Amino acid sequence: MNLDRRSFRRANQLAVLASAALLLGLAGCQGPFPQSTFSATTELGEDLSGLFWMIFWWGVAVFAVVQVGLIYVMIRFRARPDQPDPAPIHGHTALEIAWTLAPAMIIVFIAVPTIQVIWKEAGTDTANALQVQVIGHQWWWEYRYPEYGIVTANDLHLPQGRPVELQLTSADVIHSFWLPRLAGKRDMILGRTNRLVFTPDSVGEFWGQCAEYCGTSHANMRFRAFVHTAADFDSWVAEQTSAPAAAETLNDLERRGLAAYREVRTPASNSCIACHAIQGISAGVLGPDLNHMGSRSTVAGGTLENTADNLAAWLRDPAAVKPGSLMPNTGLTESEIAGLVAYLHSLR
Numbered sequence: 001m002n003l004d005r006r007s008f009r010r011a012n013q014l015a016v017l018a019s020a021a022l023l024l025g026l027a028g029c030q031g032p033f034p035q036s037t038f039s040a041t042t043e044l045g046e047d048l049s050g051l052f053w054m055i056f057w058w059g060v061a062v063f064a065v066v067q068v069g070l071i072y073v074m075i076r077f078r079a080r081p082d083q084p085d086p087a088p089i090h091g092h093t094a095l096e097i098a099w100t101l102a103p104a105m106i107i108v109f110i111a112v113p114t115i116q117v118i119w120k121e122a123g124t125d126t127a128n129a130l131q132v133q134v135i136g137h138q139w140w141w142e143y144r145y146p147e148y149g150i151v152t153a154n155d156l157h158l159p160q161g162r163p164v165e166l167q168l169t170s171a172d173v174i175h176s177f178w179l180p181r182l183a184g185k186r187d188m189i190l191g192r193t194n195r196l197v198f199t200p201d202s203v204g205e206f207w208g209q210c211a212e213y214c215g216t217s218h219a220n221m222r223f224r225a226f227v228h229t230a231a232d233f234d235s236w237v238a239e240q241t242s243a244p245a246a247a248e249t250l251n252d253l254e255r256r257g258l259a260a261y262r263e264v265r266t267p268a269s270n271s272c273i274a275c276h277a278i279q280g281i282s283a284g285v286l287g288p289d290l291n292h293m294g295s296r297s298t299v300a301g302g303t304l305e306n307t308a309d310n311l312a313a314w315l316r317d318p319a320a321v322k323p324g325s326l327m328p329n330t331g332l333t334e335s336e337i338a339g340l341v342a343y344l345h346s347l348r
């Protein structure tokens with residue numbers, strides 16, 4: 001009676017623990033999943049998740065076979081009272097051949113489709129592809145569109161239905177370009193150009209992330225990709241290739257911002273113009289190009305939404321927003337910050 005009650009209580013505790021674990025596990029299943037590889041929207045993405053599932057089910061099959069064999073042996077050959085030790089067996093030719101051949105065959109079944117996908121992607125015709133040079137920096141993304149003469153940062157804009165060839169490289173350490181719902185993951189290495197070719201099929205906003213540890217703010221090295229209809233992409237190109245507003249059209253606050261942007265500070269590396277480019281004003285190459293900064297969705301390498309408050313916080317103390325930030329704290333006054341926010345947001 002006593003024993004029954006104790007085992008009942010233990011079973012109860014186990015059931016509560018199991019339910020809690022299940023609930024915790026299921027909590028992870030709530031969407032949305034902006035960076036899930038399981039909701040691919042391109043042929044390349046589907047090929048890659050197809051490979052993943054194929055390898056996953058092979059893993060499940062191996063696990064099932066091993067567990068069934070293990071449990072069967074544990075029960076069938078368990079020690080029983082008064083039973084002598086079993087006779088040891090050395091070698092079993094048929095078994096040795098079987099468990100060498102079976103894994104080798106499984107590896108072949110995995111390797112053939114994998115190599116097929118690699119060849120298919122490498123063989124995609126890029127004659128008509130939109131070429132985008134993607135350069136990884138500590139800790140932001142630079143995009144160059146040689147076809148249109150556009151240089152931008154962090155927001156990658158792509159047209160729907162046209163193949164795109166990303167030419168990936170780095171300005172410093174090794175980064176990895178990862179845009180889970182559109183394409184795979186590929187390393188970006190200084191002095192080398194890696195390629196990633198795919199065709200964006202669905203219009204929308206897709207999130208990406210650096211996937212190779214690259215220093216203090218690796219986790220803050222994010223980006224967004226925007227896939228537009230052909231017409232919307234053309235308007236984006238027109239917007240990006242237009243000249244920034246002339247100084248005469250700026251209001252007082254924006255003009256104060258332009259003055260702060262132009263100011264040569266001490267040390268000189270604290271001047272905005274030392275690192276950033278704005279057409280007709282400065283041509284720095286160390287930091288992101290700021291032409292059309294106002295039209296971007298994020299600031300600080302994709303860390304924050306591009307709102308006035310966030311941009312002000314970034315200018316006030318970059319390292320507080322993005323630890324290790326290579327943009328120094330330039331000691332701007334609140335008045336300069338307000339002007340710079342207004343001016344940079346006027347660049348659309």
Ligand code: CUA
Pocket residue numbers: 136137139174175176210211212213214215218219221
């Ligand atoms: Cu760049 Cu991690």
